[in-house]
Amino acid sequence: MKKTIIVFSGDLDRVMAAFIIANGAAAMGDDVSMFFTFWGLNVLRKPEKVKAKKSFLQAMFGAMMPRGAGRLGLSKMNFGGMGASMMKLVMKQQNVTPLPELIQTAREQGIKMIACTMSMDVMGIREEELIDGLEFAGVATYLAEADEANVNLFI
Amino acid sequence: MKKTIIVFSGDLDRVMAAFIIANGAAAMGDDVSMFFTFWGLNVLRKPEKVKAKKSFLQAMFGAMMPRGAGRLGLSKMNFGGMGASMMKLVMKQQNVTPLPELIQTAREQGIKMIACTMSMDVMGIREEELIDGLEFAGVATYLAEADEANVNLFI
Amino acid sequence: MKKTIIVFSGDLDRVMAAFIIANGAAAMGDDVSMFFTFWGLNVLRKPEKVKAKKSFLQAMFGAMMPRGAGRLGLSKMNFGGMGASMMKLVMKQQNVTPLPELIQTAREQGIKMIACTMSMDVMGIREEELIDGLEFAGVATYLAEADEANVNLFI
Numbered sequence: 001m002k003k004t005i006i007v008f009s010g011d012l013d014r015v016m017a018a019f020i021i022a023n024g025a026a027a028m029g030d031d032v033s034m035f036f037t038f039w040g041l042n043v044l045r046k047p048e049k050v051k052a053k054k055s056f057l058q059a060m061f062g063a064m065m066p067r068g069a070g071r072l073g074l075s076k077m078n079f080g081g082m083g084a085s086m087m088k089l090v091m092k093q094q095n096v097t098p099l100p101e102l103i104q105t106a107r108e109q110g111i112k113m114i115a116c117t118m119s120m121d122v123m124g125i126r127e128e129e130l131i132d133g134l135e136f137a138g139v140a141t142y143l144a145e146a147d148e149a150n151v152n153l154f155i
Numbered sequence: 156m157k158k159t160i161i162v163f164s165g166d167l168d169r170v171m172a173a174f175i176i177a178n179g180a181a182a183m184g185d186d187v188s189m190f191f192t193f194w195g196l197n198v199l200r201k202p203e204k205v206k207a208k209k210s211f212l213q214a215m216f217g218a219m220m221p222r223g224a225g226r227l228g229l230s231k232m233n234f235g236g237m238g239a240s241m242m243k244l245v246m247k248q249q250n251v252t253p254l255p256e257l258i259q260t261a262r263e264q265g266i267k268m269i270a271c272t273m274s275m276d277v278m279g280i281r282e283e284e285l286i287d288g289l290e291f292a293g294v295a296t297y298l299a300e301a302d303e304a305n306v307n308l309f310i
Numbered sequence: 311m312k313k314t315i316i317v318f319s320g321d322l323d324r325v326m327a328a329f330i331i332a333n334g335a336a337a338m339g340d341d342v343s344m345f346f347t348f349w350g351l352n353v354l355r356k357p358e359k360v361k362a363k364k365s366f367l368q369a370m371f372g373a374m375m376p377r378g379a380g381r382l383g384l385s386k387m388n389f390g391g392m393g394a395s396m397m398k399l400v401m402k403q404q405n406v407t408p409l410p411e412l413i414q415t416a417r418e419q420g421i422k423m424i425a426c427t428m429s430m431d432v433m434g435i436r437e438e439e440l441i442d443g444l445e446f447a448g449v450a451t452y453l454a455e456a457d458e459a460n461v462n463l464f465i
Contacts, residue, residue: 001457006308008172010231013348017318017464020428024449038168039231057245064232076320076349077374087432090367094431118175121249122242139179146306147156151456153316153464154172154308161463163327165386193323194386212400219387273330276404277397294334301461302311309327309463 002031002149004142009155010039010066011075012084012099018155019102025151026109033145034106035137037116041125042066043103044115050129058124065123068131069099107133114141157186157304159297164310165194165221166230167239167254173310174257180306181264188300189261190292192271196280197221198258199270205284213279220278223286224254262288269296312341312459314452319465320349320376321385322394322409328465329412335461336419343455344416345447347426351435352376353413354425360439368434375433378441379409417443424451 003025007018022032036044047068054062066072077083091098097105106113114135120126127136146152158180162173177187191199202223209217221227232238246253252260261268269290275281282291301307313335317328332342346354357378364372376382387393401408407415416423424445430436437446456462 006172008169008310014318017316017347020449021452025453028450028453030453037172055245055248057241057248061241061245086367086371090365090371090434091432093365093367096428096432118251122246122251124245139175140183142176143180143183143185143306151453151462152306152308153462154310155318155464161327163324163465192327210400210403212396212403216396216400273406277401277406279400294330295338297331298335298338298340298461307461307463309465 001151002033002145003151004033004035004146004149004153006035006037006142006154007040007043008038009075010042010072012072012087013074013076014155015040015043015069015072016099016102018153019099019106021153022111023102023105023109026106026111032106032109033112033114033149035114035116035142037119038123039065041115041119041123041130042072043069044113044130044134045125046129046131047071050126052126052129054124054126062124062129069103072099156306157188157300158306159188159190159301159304159308161190161192161297161309162195162198163193164230165197165227167227167242168229168231169310170195170198170224170227171254171257173308174254174261176308177266178257178260178264181261181266187264188267188269188304190269190271190297192274193278194220196270196274196278196285197227198224199268199285199289200280201284201286202226205281207281207284209279209281217279217284224258227254271297311461312343312455313461314343314345314456314459314463316345316347316452316464317350317353318348319385320352320382322382322397323384323386324465325350325353325379325382326409326412328463329409329416331463332421333412333415333419336416336421342419343422343424343459345424345426345452347429348433349375351425351429351433351440352382353379354423354440354444355435356439356441357381360436362436362439364434364436372434372439379413382409426452
């Protein structure tokens, strides 16, 4: 059965939970669609700076938000990134797959990754700033997919 | 098919996501019920101060929480409200419907908006402090609605 | 019908919402499974310090996170625990069941409480540090349960 996950959060811990569930479902044969919206779009940003046309405020937002899965912070106890670094270190010690590899696995498993176009406008994030292989859509697409799914999470 | 959304958060970004999904679903012909609980109750507060009988602690909570959809902060990068103002400005530039209008649309589309009575007691929020046209109920009502729905989100 | 709730958050307010929904559903005859992951594991910690073998970083994480349902903070307006104390006081005034009793009721109603083993590794939390009566499992178990449920929430 299909599963959908809205990735609203851009926090490392929440995003990891989203991908662990998504990859688990795909491994069990489910069709999975992930919708990245608001802060969740940061997960999909390319790590390098990309030139893109933006308004002043959009450029400010863009500069203040993390670029890509490697730079996300924790939702709690982040301490300016130190918490995230600590957690990544513990995960390495425990052989937990890091987020960039979880995303890679999601792609290899054919999980549909959809960037919310309205959020992209609000956050001032352009297609060329995001990693390849994404789809771009809005709430109607989400709802159509959710109607076909038996598990729908908002993370 | 019916959709239910629990609006637990009172953050502008999360609440907007809730209403965009709700309005999208209603526009596609779905029956939608939104349950406002804990911080989510702040979305429903009237913007003006309303006299209401409260205990000292309830009055303190009430004074510290935002009154209504126009005063919510962001879940991230709020910087004492500056982040929320910036985002509202960007949304205006991008012709994204602001939250108060999203709420108005929700009402016009007949979306059921239910305030959680137990949370109202905890937060010390009285019926007269909330906007008109709401229903008041508890968890049993939520569960009955969720049982009839095919998409149930907690935001 | 079965319900599943992922308790990702360790915030008092969110965790209370999770248990109120779970207990309500169980009271109405539903089968309920709660999955505790990441910060949500703190809900299940014993209040007393338990000796357990940990790496240095795991011990640090463990020392910084709250031990058990009695020590959780609020997701907003916590002010170093003062907000949580205030809210507990208001809840007492309003005869709202406190979290430790909600957990007790959940157990008496036969709600399945499952600790996520992968998160336990990351957070460095050992079985002996958690309260009795739990099950231990991973994402595959969650997905199997969610497939049988008609309401699946991520809190």
